[in-house]
Amino acid sequence: MSTQWAEKIQLESNVKKQPELPKFAYFKGSVVPYADARIGLLTHALNYGTAVFGGLRGHWNEAEQELFVFRPLDHFRRFVDSARLLRMDLGQSPSGLWAGLRALLRKQETRTDCYIRALAFYGDETLGVRLHGLTPEVSIVALPFGHFVANDDNAHASISSWQRISDNVLPARGKIAGGYVNSALAKTDAQLAGFDEALVLNDDGHVCEGSVENLFVVRGGVVVTPPVTQDILEGITRRSVIELLRQDLGIEVVERPIDRTEVYLADEVFLTGTGVQIVAVTRVDHRAIGTGRMGEITSRLRPALAAVVRGQDPKHRDWCAPVFREGTKG
Ligand code: PMP
Numbered sequence: 001m002s003t004q005w006a007e008k009i010q011l012e013s014n015v016k017k018q019p020e021l022p023k024f025a026y027f028k029g030s031v032v033p034y035a036d037a038r039i040g041l042l043t044h045a046l047n048y049g050t051a052v053f054g055g056l057r058g059h060w061n062e063a064e065q066e067l068f069v070f071r072p073l074d075h076f077r078r079f080v081d082s083a084r085l086l087r088m089d090l091g092q093s094p095s096g097l098w099a100g101l102r103a104l105l106r107k108q109e110t111r112t113d114c115y116i117r118a119l120a121f122y123g124d125e126t127l128g129v130r131l132h133g134l135t136p137e138v139s140i141v142a143l144p145f146g147h148f149v150a151n152d153d154n155a156h157a158s159i160s161s162w163q164r165i166s167d168n169v170l171p172a173r174g175k176i177a178g179g180y181v182n183s184a185l186a187k188t189d190a191q192l193a194g195f196d197e198a199l200v201l202n203d204d205g206h207v208c209e210g211s212v213e214n215l216f217v218v219r220g221g222v223v224v225t226p227p228v229t230q231d232i233l234e235g236i237t238r239r240s241v242i243e244l245l246r247q248d249l250g251i252e253v254v255e256r257p258i259d260r261t262e263v264y265l266a267d268e269v270f271l272t273g274t275g276v277q278i279v280a281v282t283r284v285d286h287r288a289i290g291t292g293r294m295g296e297i298t299s300r301l302r303p304a305l306a307a308v309v310r311g312q313d314p315k316h317r318d319w320c321a322p323v324f325r326e327g328t329k330g
Helices: 003-012 044-048 072-085 094-108 177-192 236-248 260-265 296-309 314-319
Strands: 024-027 030-033 051-061 066-070 114-122 136-144 155-159 197-201 207-210 214-219 222-225 253-255 268-273 277-284 320-322
Touching (some): 051 072, 072 114, 155 268, 214 236, 236 314
Antiparallel strands (some): 051 066, 214 222
């Protein structure tokens, strides 16, 4: 690997650069020191990928001296649904999980932008590929946030030769840990080939997602995004962005499958996700998208979402759940 790409990959793998491990974890129903939350080598999930996860964000609002978690109940609803796909009964409701996260953030005194990782995993230390007769455990940790994609205002993506997992192979609408090997293959190969991101085709040959982001293309002032039946993750940012576009910016959004060559001919392409927020894709496979610079709709949307998630837009304040003040609305 050339030094240039080694540096680029190091730059992007913010998790590797995390200076410290978290101080606390929510583990098996209570907040414990991170170092006490341990699992053994034979843990089923570690061997077979039988875990599901959630990725949330907390945004620090300096003026209000408050940390806002973005749509925690929606995230935990999807988390519980993902767990159900693996036959896990977590015995906890979305609001119970939010209470656990809140207790963790309060105990840890997290007063900075952060990324939150919830995990439900089969914790049995046992061999045998199956989903029955096993016991799920839940953990949550929170880390200071980092940028997930370099060049998020000017990204160069490639269409991956790795195909997206499909519903009858491994459910794509849930965040199933084992399924993320598919995302990792696409992402790493794209980066090693010099791109910032990968776009993946689904089983029927339509472009459906980025490696860990939902896809939007703009043509003739209309925003198009694949429907949830196209082997995409049912993204919370996707749902929020569709609402912002339609209601706040008055822009038409159509949910339909997207052809590969529509991406090449688009005026704008952008990706959405909790980790990345909104990435402007300005080149795909060495072709300029539109002018080759961030387009008008993407330019309007990025600051709009940035204000919303920090609790600075009164219209969407109910998407932001405060951690330190009283009230548990998600
Ligand atoms: N697709 C995939 C495959 C993802 O992993 C993610 C990140 N969770 C997304 C899309 C975006 O979803 P969300 O907006 O809920 O983070």
